[in-house]
Amino acid sequence: MTKRKVFLSGLVLMLPIALAMVLVLHPTRAEGENATSPFEVQVDNFTFGPATLTVPVNSTVTWVNKDDLPHVIASNDGVFKSKALDTDDKYSYTFSNAGTYAYFCSIHPKMVGTIVVK
Numbered sequence: 410m411t412k413r414k415v416f417l418s419g420l421v422l423m424l425p426i427a428l429a430m431v432l433v434l435h436p437t438r439a440e441g442e443n444a445t446s447p448f449e450v451q452v453d454n455f456t457f458g459p460a461t462l463t464v465p466v467n468s469t470v471t472w473v474n475k476d477d478l479p480h481v482i483a484s485n486d487g488v489f490k491s492k493a494l495d496t497d498d499k500y501s502y503t504f505s506n507a508g509t510y511a512y513f514c515s516i517h518p519k520m521v522g523t524i525v526v527k
């Protein structure tokens with residue numbers, strides 16, 4: 410065999426392996442995550458995580474209180490407000506208009522976060 414033929418047959422062998430790797434590593438799971446889990450903000454240790462969350466229009470965002478004392482999710486301009494959330498309580502709000510929604514905890518006003526709806 411010439412060097413060129415050896416090189417080409419090597420390439421032919423590599424191709425299916427490369428294809429298989431692409432198929433295995435292809436991140437189809439990203440779509441699955443969006444479909445199964447809603448947008449979530451963890452309220453933990455007096456912070457909102459993530460502090461800024463960007464979502465598409467018509468997304469439902471769910472806040473989950475992981476602290477062992479109550480928090481209230483309140484938008485700065487009164488668009489949404491939860492009741493006092495005890496440990497593991499959740500509050501959800503669906504954002505049907507694009508915009509930037511700043512919010513805070515009305516019990517601990519130093520706790521602030523932002524939802525960006527695009």
Ligand SMILES: [Cu+2]
Nearest residue numbers: 480514516517
């Ligand atoms: Cu709070």
